[in-house]
Amino acid sequence: MKIAIPVQEERVESKINAAFARAPFFAVCDSKDKSSVFKSNPAKDAESGAGIQVFKIMVDLGVDAVITGEVGPKTRDLLDSKGIRIVKPKRDTLKETLANLDELGFSG
Numbered sequence: 001m002k003i004a005i006p007v008q009e010e011r012v013e014s015k016i017n018a019a020f021a022r023a024p025f026f027a028v029c030d031s032k033d034k035s036s037v038f039k040s041n042p043a044k045d046a047e048s049g050a051g052i053q054v055f056k057i058m059v060d061l062g063v064d065a066v067i068t069g070e071v072g073p074k075t076r077d078l079l080d081s082k083g084i085r086i087v088k089p090k091r092d093t094l095k096e097t098l099a100n101l102d103e104l105g106f107s108g
Helices: 050-061 073-081 094-099
Strands: 002-007 025-030 036-040 065-067 085-087
Touching: 002 050, 002 094, 050 073, 073 085
Parallel strands: 002 065, 065 085
Antiparallel strands: 002 025, 025 036
């Protein structure tokens, strides 16, 4: 399963960013092997419509789920419409989250 997690930095020790569409980066992770690639977020400084832009990025990346704290209502509706699961994080960092994906209902 491909999972996107908004993060503050391009490193596995990064903290998860609270706001989904305004995150500087996304870690796109594979739930099977826990590998990650980082993608910068071109919408992070958008005056408006950041959530819609990020939604399109998630669809283009083929993401099955996002682990994030805050998602705007329009973005939530768009993600739901494509069957992209939204899960709240239980850990503060990407590394901790990847090590504990099972507690969020993701299995290898």
